[in-house]
Structure formats: C-alpha cells, structure tokens
Amino acid sequence: MHAIYLKINQDVFTLHGEGLAPPLRGCSRQPTQLLSNGHCLERLILVIQGTPAQSRQVLARLQSFLERIHLGQEAALHLQVEPRSDFYHSRLYRGDFTWVANSVQVKGFGLELELERDDFWEGATxxxxxxxxxxxxxxxxxxxxxxxxxxxxxxxxxxxxxxxxxxxxxxxxxxxxxxxxxxxxxxxxxxxxxxxxxxLPVIEGELADSGVTFNIMLDPACNGGSYGRAQWSGNTEMQLFSWNFSQVFTGSLTGLPLRPYLRFPVGFVCEQDIWLYWTLDQDGLIYQSEPIRLETDRQLQALPILRLPAACSAYENLADIQVNLVGKAVSSGPHTLSLDAVFLLGLxxxxxxxxxxxxxxxxxxxxxxxxxxxxxxxxxxxxxxxxxxxxxxxxxxxxxxxxxxxxxxxxxxxxxxxxxxxxxxxxxxxxxxxxxx
Structure with missing residues (x-):
C-alpha cells in the first residue's frame, strides 16, 4: 500500500502516503471481514504521535468525517497500491474507531479505524x-x-x-x-x-412463408429494401408469418430470451384490435408467447418475448423448428398486416x-x-x-x-x-x- 485517504466531496483526510500531516504517522491495513449485508469491514491501524493538542485536533477531524458519513453524505476510501499506479476507491457506509490496547505511550498512541465499505474497489473511468x-x-x-x-x-x-x-x-x-x-x-x-x-439477426418480413395470402413488396424505405404483406379474412387465428429457425438464428443463440420489435413499412396503418403472438413448432407446439394487441399509431412496436429453444449438450443438432407469428383480428371481414422487419434485442x-x-x-x-x-x-x-x-x-x-x-x-x-x-x-x-x- 502506497497511499490511502478518506474523501467526502472535495474534503480529503489522508491516512497514509503523500499529503500525510502530523500528528498522523501512517497506517497499516488489517484483514477485511465480510459482513452479512454484502459489504465488508476494512480495518486500519493508525499511528498518532504529537502533542496533546495535535492529537485532539486529528481525533476531532476524524470523528467529524465519520459523523458526516452517518448523516448520509457520500464518502469513499481511496487506495493506491504503488507509486504511479491508479487509485481505486470503495464507497463507505459507516465508520468508528477505538484505542489499540496497550498502545498509549507518552509520545503517541494507536487507533483501530473500522470502515464499512462496498465489497469491491473501483478504478478510474x-x-x-x-x-x-x-x-x-x-x-x-x-x-x-x-x-x-x-x-x-x-x-x-x-x-x-x-x-x-x-x-x-x-x-x-x-x-x-x-x-x-x-x-x-x-x-x-x-x-x-x-x-x-x-x-443478432433481423427477421425480415419479405423472407417469411405464410398460411394466408402473402406478397413481397419492394420498398426502398424498408430495412432490406422490401417487406411482406399478409392478407386474410375472418376473425379466427391465422399463421401470418413463418420462418425456418435455422435460416434465421445461429446455434449459439439457442436457449436465449429475446425482445423483438416489429417495424411497419412507411405509410402502413394498422387496424384496431389486431393481436399477435409467437409460436415455435417442431412437429408440435414447443413454445407460445403471450398475445399482444398492436397499436394503430406506432411504426415500431414491442412484441412479446421470444424464447428460443435450448440445445442439448449430448445432441447438438436441433430438428427443424418453425418460428411463427400468429395473428387474430377481432372483427370479421378482410384484413392486411404489412411487416418490414422484426429487430431483436438481448435481455x-x-x-x-x-x-x-x-x-x-x-x-x-x-x-x-x-x-x-x-x-x-x-x-x-x-x-x-x-x-x-x-x-x-x-x-x-x-x-x-x-x-x-x-x-x-x-x-x-x-x-x-x-x-x-x-x-x-x-x-x-x-x-x-x-x-x-
């Protein structure tokens, strides 16, 4: 340890190293103790040698620092391991000190300073x-x-x-x-x-298959330059967009939850009361998300969480999986849903x-x-x-x-x-x- 000091705002109390002022002569660190609240207890032995007036002054200043911590002012303990190395700091939550047993002498005495701090040190930005x-x-x-x-x-x-x-x-x-x-x-x-x-890949609307009438529309204002348009009638659930899992996702993404965001093409207005949810099929349903109702006035919308299936360590190859967006319109009659792309964010x-x-x-x-x-x-x-x-x-x-x-x-x-x-x-x-x- 080359230097160590306490700091609250711009106030510095040097305990060891450059800037140390009498009657403090330095300090030594003792083993830390892990506390039940996740913090740790830092123990320092301070050596004080000076006149009674000097000793009272340093004790008063130290007590003032500790009381300011008790009052909620943000404080930290700063430590430099060796000359010219970066300082690290650890936030302080409380502190106290006691006399070191049998240390009181004519010319000085020892103090044991106990500081509750974070159980880690942070370096420079x-x-x-x-x-x-x-x-x-x-x-x-x-x-x-x-x-x-x-x-x-x-x-x-x-x-x-x-x-x-x-x-x-x-x-x-x-x-x-x-x-x-x-x-x-x-x-x-x-x-x-x-x-x-x-x-992370982007799920492109124009690359989908569909269980309803489906068209690929060219549009330079879209991600990838085109979008997919699904059209159907009635108010039953329909498989609007479908992708093969292996054509979209890499093997390293298995088992992950992802946050998808749907983007509509410019100018498309979604009708009221259209609901969407995800399914994953592998010769049978293996995942179904919660449904979400699409908003009519937003081009970018959050879809339900898409949870990718986990791989098996003993068998690495997944059988074909279909990733589906299933939709349902509340009203009967003709419906259209145009999908530019689904962007994915990690969670x-x-x-x-x-x-x-x-x-x-x-x-x-x-x-x-x-x-x-x-x-x-x-x-x-x-x-x-x-x-x-x-x-x-x-x-x-x-x-x-x-x-x-x-x-x-x-x-x-x-x-x-x-x-x-x-x-x-x-x-x-x-x-x-x-x-x-």
Missing amino acids: HSLPLSNRHGTQVSGGLQVDNRSDGYGENQLTWASGEVLGELPTPAQLFIIHDQDPTHSFRNIYTGMLRGIEDN DGFRHYQALEGGQLNSGKTLVDLNDQSPPILVNEQDQKIQRTFQSTGAGIWLTPYEHQSLGILLDQGADMPLGSSVRVEIRYRPRVRVLP
Missing part, C-alpha cells in the same frame, strides 16, 4: 473500445445506425479482453446525437447479450429511455445514463447545460470481464422510426476488483 462495420476497437464514440442491412448496423460488440478488472461493472452509456440533424428521438431501446460473438441487460412530456433527444445533445440509480440526463454539447426530460426502465447494462458481449440499439420519434438515422455511442466504465494488496 475508462472508455470501452467498441466495434462494428464503422470501426474496430474505437473509444470515445462509434456510429450506430437505426437499421440492420446492407446500409447500416444497429449493434456494437466488444471482445472478451476489452473490459478491465475482475468483476461485473455497470456500463455508463453516452448516446451522442451528432450524426443526423433532421430527426429527434423520444424512445431509445438498448439490449445486451453476453457470450455471443455474432450480431442480459436492457434499458428503455423514454422522453417525458415535451422532451426529446435533439441534434447537438447527448443522453447520459450513469447507471447509478439516478435518472438519465440530456447534455447540451455547446454550453454543457443539462436537462432531465427522460426517464428509464430496465435493470441497465453491465459489463463482464473476459466475456464477449454485444449491444443493440433502436430509436424512434414516438410515432415513426426513421431508418436513415444514426447516433454515436460511447460506453464508459470503472474496473472493479475484489482485493487490493
């Missing part, structure tokens, strides 16, 4: 190197598109060795709107997958950023999610002023060392989902370790 078709291992922000075809990519990946540290750590997302001045966004969806090197980590009344992510602003239980903020890049016009739902995105991960992103304007839009995304994090010498 790093920018995670990200990769997709627009760049490889790019830090500071990489372009992400609002489509996934030959013209753009809505996913980011990072390799297993890119995340420093030993423990999972929360990802801080910076969604930078500086690529497209013509669109503003009210909803941003982010989903993460762990242990997957390949991008190993998820966040939905939704604008409050009147809020939106405009060009020149950055949405910042620090993943610390506080609401996301918008930062104006010109004057650095912030707005709190977004809210978020979902457990957030966490980074895991030594594991491939990918992040998918979708954006809409509330009613419309413009395929031609792009943003830049930066992910920052603080490496976490369990033990420091």
Whole structure:
C-alpha cells in the first residue's frame, strides 16, 4: 500500500502516503471481514504521535468525517497500491474507531479505524473500445445506425479482453446525437447479450412463408429494401408469418430470451384490435408467447418475448423448428398486416429511455445514463447545460470481464422510426476488483 485517504466531496483526510500531516504517522491495513449485508469491514491501524493538542485536533477531524458519513453524505476510501499506479476507491457506509490496547505511550498512541465499505474497489473511468462495420476497437464514440442491412448496423460488440478488472461493472452509456440533424428521438431501446460473438439477426418480413395470402413488396424505405404483406379474412387465428429457425438464428443463440420489435413499412396503418403472438413448432407446439394487441399509431412496436429453444449438450443438432407469428383480428371481414422487419434485442441487460412530456433527444445533445440509480440526463454539447426530460426502465447494462458481449440499439420519434438515422455511442466504465494488496 502506497497511499490511502478518506474523501467526502472535495474534503480529503489522508491516512497514509503523500499529503500525510502530523500528528498522523501512517497506517497499516488489517484483514477485511465480510459482513452479512454484502459489504465488508476494512480495518486500519493508525499511528498518532504529537502533542496533546495535535492529537485532539486529528481525533476531532476524524470523528467529524465519520459523523458526516452517518448523516448520509457520500464518502469513499481511496487506495493506491504503488507509486504511479491508479487509485481505486470503495464507497463507505459507516465508520468508528477505538484505542489499540496497550498502545498509549507518552509520545503517541494507536487507533483501530473500522470502515464499512462496498465489497469491491473501483478504478478510474475508462472508455470501452467498441466495434462494428464503422470501426474496430474505437473509444470515445462509434456510429450506430437505426437499421440492420446492407446500409447500416444497429449493434456494437466488444471482445472478451476489452473490459478491465475482475468483476461485473455497470456500463455508463453516452448516446451522442451528432450524426443526423433532421430527426429527434423520444424512445431509445438498448439490449445486451453476453457470450455471443455474432450480431443478432433481423427477421425480415419479405423472407417469411405464410398460411394466408402473402406478397413481397419492394420498398426502398424498408430495412432490406422490401417487406411482406399478409392478407386474410375472418376473425379466427391465422399463421401470418413463418420462418425456418435455422435460416434465421445461429446455434449459439439457442436457449436465449429475446425482445423483438416489429417495424411497419412507411405509410402502413394498422387496424384496431389486431393481436399477435409467437409460436415455435417442431412437429408440435414447443413454445407460445403471450398475445399482444398492436397499436394503430406506432411504426415500431414491442412484441412479446421470444424464447428460443435450448440445445442439448449430448445432441447438438436441433430438428427443424418453425418460428411463427400468429395473428387474430377481432372483427370479421378482410384484413392486411404489412411487416418490414422484426429487430431483436438481448435481455442480459436492457434499458428503455423514454422522453417525458415535451422532451426529446435533439441534434447537438447527448443522453447520459450513469447507471447509478439516478435518472438519465440530456447534455447540451455547446454550453454543457443539462436537462432531465427522460426517464428509464430496465435493470441497465453491465459489463463482464473476459466475456464477449454485444449491444443493440433502436430509436424512434414516438410515432415513426426513421431508418436513415444514426447516433454515436460511447460506453464508459470503472474496473472493479475484489482485493487490493
């Protein structure tokens, strides 16, 4: 241990190393104790040598620091292992001190300082190197598109060795709107997958089979340049769109739950009271999702969770599986449902950023999610002023060392989902370790 200090806001109390002031002569660390609440107890032996007045002053200052922690002020213990190495810190929740037995001498005494802290240390903030078709291992922000075809990519990946540290750590997302001045966004969806090197596929509407009248329609405003149109009559359940599992998904995706988002072609208006749900068939029904009623005024809509079947370790090859979207109209008569594509997001980590009344992510602003239980903020890049016009739902995105991960992103304007839009995304994090010498 080279240096260690307490810190509340900008107030620093040095216990060992550079900046140490008399009568403190330094300290030594003792073995930590794991507590039942998930925190740990850090024990430090402080050596104090000075005049009685100096000793009273340092004790009063130490007691003041500990009382401020008890009052709820955010505090941390900072530690530097060796000269010129990064400092790590651990959040503090309470503290107390007692005399070290038989340590009181004419010229000084010892104190045992006990600090309840997080059971991990966090290092300095790093920018995670990200990769997709627009760049490889790019830090500071990489372009992400609002489509996934030959013209753009809505996913980011990072390799297993890119995340420093030993423990999972929360990802801080910076969604930078500086690529497209013509669109503003009210909803941003982010989903993460762990242990997957390949991008999630897109389920294209025009590549489906169907149990009803089906047509492929060319449309340059669609993902992939075309869409599928299903037409039927009556109010019975019908298999509207169907795909062969092996033609859409890779073997590494078996057993995963995914969040699908349906996109309608530009100009299509969904009629009222159309219900959809997923089924997976393998010479018999093996999965059926809950049904969901489609909205009439949104181009991008969340569909029920799609849970892919698990593989068997002893038998790797899955027999053919059909992935079906089953639909039902409440009213009788003719019906039409046009499907551009179904975009998929992982659920190993998820966040939905939704604008409050009147809020939106405009060009020149950055949405910042620090993943610390506080609401996301918008930062104006010109004057650095912030707005709190977004809210978020979902457990957030966490980074895991030594594991491939990918992040998918979708954006809409509330009613419309413009395929031609792009943003830049930066992910920052603080490496976490369990033990420091």
